[in-house]
Amino acid sequence: MIEPTKASDPKQPKPRKPIYLTVKEDLIRRVLSGEWRPGDLVPSEIALAEEYSVSVGTARKAVEKLVQDNVVVRQRGRGTTIATYRGGKAAKPYKFLNFYSEQDERTERATYLDFAEGTATEFDAQQLGIAIGSPVSRVTRLRSASGRPAIIEHIVVRGDFCPNAAERFARLRPSSIASFFDRQYNLLIVRVDEKVYAALADQEDREHLGSAEGEPVLEVIRSAYDLGGFVIEYRLIHARQGVYYTNTTR
Amino acid sequence: MIEPTKASDPKQPKPRKPIYLTVKEDLIRRVLSGEWRPGDLVPSEIALAEEYSVSVGTARKAVEKLVQDNVVVRQRGRGTTIATYRGGKAAKPYKFLNFYSEQDERTERATYLDFAEGTATEFDAQQLGIAIGSPVSRVTRLRSASGRPAIIEHIVVRGDFCPNAAERFARLRPSSIASFFDRQYNLLIVRVDEKVYAALADQEDREHLGSAEGEPVLEVIRSAYDLGGFVIEYRLIHARQGVYYTNTTR
DNA sequence: AAGTGGTCTAGACCACCAT
DNA sequence: TGGTGGTCTAGACCACTTA
Structure with missing residues (x-):
């Protein structure tokens, strides 16, 4: 009733x-x-x-x-x-994926580079809406398009909502993050906010994306919200030159 | 019936x-x-x-x-x-505006820099879905945010749908392009596609946006569709470093 | 006061999916 | 074959805008 x-x-x-x-x-x-x-x-x-x-x-x-x-x-x-x-x-x-492409090719399955449990920096805290020093998990992964590295993602996950996320990421290496939160924590991602900036390739981009020194990259800050309106994870993403972000407004 | x-x-x-x-x-x-x-x-x-x-x-x-x-x-x-x-x-x-911001400030009214009637290059033709050499109008304008130049737009308009667009742009200098097409040609923009790339500041960006040599910029290709599904205009946009593109997916 | 869109009801038939 | 969502009907009352 x-x-x-x-x-x-x-x-x-x-x-x-x-x-x-x-x-x-x-x-x-x-x-x-x-x-x-x-x-x-x-x-x-x-x-x-x-x-x-x-x-x-x-x-x-x-x-x-x-x-x-x-x-x-x-x-x-x-x-x-x-x-x-x-x-x-x-x-x-x-699906919230499909955001990056290159020569009209979708990005392929991700390769995982790093996993770590840690505590929230000031920036993490601001993005996730939690206190500085709260537990977080950090994951780094690489996605390719057309057989070439295309984007690198630094994912930071709320530790209180998703305990041991880094360890589980390392074990499962999921291709879909939304699927991972769904299966592991019963959290449903229903909304994603993204901001796209222009930046220059850093040391990591040169190493993993094959960017040259002084080459431009796209920098994306992406926050994923669950049904309750909480930010479950945010990502700092770099996409090498040539890869683009696409959007349609109706 | x-x-x-x-x-x-x-x-x-x-x-x-x-x-x-x-x-x-x-x-x-x-x-x-x-x-x-x-x-x-x-x-x-x-x-x-x-x-x-x-x-x-x-x-x-x-x-x-x-x-x-x-x-x-x-x-x-x-x-x-x-x-x-x-x-x-x-x-x-x-509203299709509101796409660019800086320090969470909306971009301000545009300043018009240039107007010209011309014919479609191969790229124009591809973007607008018309034949090479067809008539087009070209307009360049600058938008600021927080009192500082933020983005520069090269707008290319279909000449067959919008005759004398450059001349009308020059006379009216509209703040809203959608409004301009509405009033002048009874064309209703109902959808916009955008692709965002990373690029380096060019000569024009250095001149008008205050970008430094080697500084990254956002490059956006934006197509505006009318009710009939035709691309009425497309824009090649450069946004200086610090200005961001934002999007929410539900 | 009249007309509009916003909401709501209590039915109905159909196409589709699982069993 | 039974239950589901997808569509459709023919009403009703309400809040709001305009004249």
Whole structure:
């Protein structure tokens, strides 16, 4: 049943909240509570309508909003499932990969270079929204395109949400980070922010990307948010000259 | 009335097209035909439902799709209008600006540097999807952020769609390009593709952006599509070091 | 006061998927 | 074959804008 929105609450009249939004928020609450885990089948629209005492159309609209937010995936004939990046036949939401390309080629599987547990620097703390000195895991990896090194990623992961991430990264060497968080920690990445800067190749770029001294590179700071709005990991990425970042705005 | 989808067409059974999509496409056709121009009020949902002999809910869904595509803007109590970038109280769709910033400051009004009519080079032709030698207009402008030059744009416009664009640019010096195409040519920009590369500052960047020799810059190739799917203009943009490109993926 | 979009209801039929 | 989501209908009330 829907919470009656606190009849005692005085600030009600103006921004009357649609029922479908209330239902959507309760469904998110149930995902966050662990009642449903990634890959689980959500009750059908008819079942949800009965459970929340709303019409099917309203339950439907709530589910549509969840789809927009990358929380669930609908499949005709099968049902609605909590989004998951795990393999198998079903239920992958939007992909955040595919961001870098070169000569219109997608980047290939990553090679892992380094793993470390550590504590948050001031910059880490700022990016992750945690305190300086909090535990973090650090991972470095390299991705290629057309058989040539293309981008190098320094990934920093929140230690409180993802204990022993470096060790698990080292053991599993996942090709998809979103999949890794999904399987290992039941965390669902639903949003990614990126900022792209111009920079010059540093020592590491020269070593691993084959950049020359004085050559320009793309520097990307990328933050990944989970369903709860927390930054789970951020990455400092360098892409060698020739590799590009692409985006479409509608 | 809706065209009955060619009853004689044999390829019907599998991909049955939803009615609301057919309605949406016909509404787009009417916009492209000039029946409605940017800023015009579209018939109400009830009127559309009657006109197309569908239920209000179906007409509504068609209009919702048009909103998603940046073609129309809905305002409760007022009605639905064709999207427009013209000033006034109403009807602005998504903004494609806001792409560049610095120290979290938006870029300011543009300064125009150069205007020219010309013919398409091979690169122009490729970007605009026209023949080499076709007429194009070229405009160069500079945008600042925090009082300092930040990005320089070379804009190339299709001459067949936008005759005398350089001359009009010179006369009007519009702050918004989308607004310019809207007012001058009744063209509605609904989608923008961008590719971001790393490059080194060239002579022009040193002159106008204050870049030093060997300093990195962002190079962006940006194509603007109108409602009909044509590339109306593309830009070659350089942003000096420190200015960044930002994007959120949901 | 009239008309609009925003929300909601309570049904219905269909295409698709798993069993 | 039964259940699912995808589509569609024909109403209804409300909040908001405009005249």
